[in-house]
Amino acid sequence: MFPPPQSGSLPPHLVESAVRAALAEDFGLAGDLTSQAALPPDATAVAAIRAREPGVVAGLQLAAEAFRQAGPGLRVEPQLADGAAVRAGEIVARVAGNAREVMGAERTALNFLNHLSGIATLTRAFVDAVAGTGARICDTRKTIPGLRAFQKHAVRCGGGWNHRFALDDAILIKDNHIAVAGGVGAAYRAARAAAGHMVAIEIEVDSLTGLEEALDAGAGIVLLDNMDNATLSEAVARNRGRAILEASGGVTLARVRSIAETGVDYISTSQITMGARPLDLGLDVELR
Known part of the structure; x- marks a missing residue:
C-alpha cells in the first residue's frame, strides 16, 4: 500500500493533458459563446473560489492549470493546499485577469476541484471513523477511467492509503483467477513461481478455509472478501500475525469502525472513490 503524502504534487504532464482534454470538451468548436456575447473583450474580473460547506480540499493543481491554459495572463493564488480542512465560507483560491478567460475556465476548474475534494472529504470521514484502531483505509481500482491518478491523490489528501494503481503494480489473485487456476493454494503457488522478487502478491479468500489454504501456501497478504465481523475476528485469530490482512466488501461508513476493531x-x-458526493465549492466574482 502506498502511504499518504506529507507533501508533493501530481505529475505535471498528467495534469496538463487532463486539463487540456477537459477544456477542449467544454470549449467545443466555437468557444465560450456566452462570455464572448456578454462581456467586452478587455473586461477584467477578480474572483474567489469559496467553500460553501466544510470539507477537505483536493485538486487545486488541476484547477490552477485550467485557468493557466484558458489564459496565460490569469493570476491564480491558492489560499490553501491540497489536504487542508476548509470551513464553509472560506476562500480556497483567488483568480484575476481577463473576464472572458476566467469564465471560460470556471466550470472545468470547479469540476475537478469539487469532485476530488468530495473524495478527500469522504476519505477523511472513513479515516476518522477508524482512528485509534491501527487499521488503515485504502482505495481500490474502481475509479473513473482517465481520472485514477487524481482520485487516488484525493484519497491520500484525505488521509487514506492507495492500493495498487494498475494491473502491473502487483499481483492480486481474485476469485475468478482461483476458479480457473484450480484452488487457492494452486493459484498462489503459480503466482509465486512466476513473480519476480520485487512483486507483491495478494490473494483473495471468502472463507476461513480459504484463509488456511492461503497461509499454508505461504501467502504474505490476504484479502478477506465480504466476511462478517465475527468471521473477520476469527480470521485475525487464526492468522496469528503471519500475513497482512485486508478486509474488503460491504464496507460502509456506519460499519467501518466495527470492521477495524476486528x-x-x-x-x-x-x-x-465511486460514492463520494462532490464538495460544494463555487466561484464568485468580487464586485468593486
Missing part, C-alpha cells in the same frame, strides 16, 4: 490491517473500499 484487528485487520487494512480496509479497502470503493465507496471513497
Whole structure:
C-alpha cells in the first residue's frame, strides 16, 4: 500500500493533458459563446473560489492549470493546499485577469476541484471513523477511467492509503483467477513461481478455509472478501500475525469502525472513490 503524502504534487504532464482534454470538451468548436456575447473583450474580473460547506480540499493543481491554459495572463493564488480542512465560507483560491478567460475556465476548474475534494472529504470521514484502531483505509481500482491518478491523490489528501494503481503494480489473485487456476493454494503457488522478487502478491479468500489454504501456501497478504465481523475476528485469530490482512466488501461508513476493531490491517473500499458526493465549492466574482 502506498502511504499518504506529507507533501508533493501530481505529475505535471498528467495534469496538463487532463486539463487540456477537459477544456477542449467544454470549449467545443466555437468557444465560450456566452462570455464572448456578454462581456467586452478587455473586461477584467477578480474572483474567489469559496467553500460553501466544510470539507477537505483536493485538486487545486488541476484547477490552477485550467485557468493557466484558458489564459496565460490569469493570476491564480491558492489560499490553501491540497489536504487542508476548509470551513464553509472560506476562500480556497483567488483568480484575476481577463473576464472572458476566467469564465471560460470556471466550470472545468470547479469540476475537478469539487469532485476530488468530495473524495478527500469522504476519505477523511472513513479515516476518522477508524482512528485509534491501527487499521488503515485504502482505495481500490474502481475509479473513473482517465481520472485514477487524481482520485487516488484525493484519497491520500484525505488521509487514506492507495492500493495498487494498475494491473502491473502487483499481483492480486481474485476469485475468478482461483476458479480457473484450480484452488487457492494452486493459484498462489503459480503466482509465486512466476513473480519476480520485487512483486507483491495478494490473494483473495471468502472463507476461513480459504484463509488456511492461503497461509499454508505461504501467502504474505490476504484479502478477506465480504466476511462478517465475527468471521473477520476469527480470521485475525487464526492468522496469528503471519500475513497482512485486508478486509474488503460491504464496507460502509456506519460499519467501518466495527470492521477495524476486528484487528485487520487494512480496509479497502470503493465507496471513497465511486460514492463520494462532490464538495460544494463555487466561484464568485468580487464586485468593486
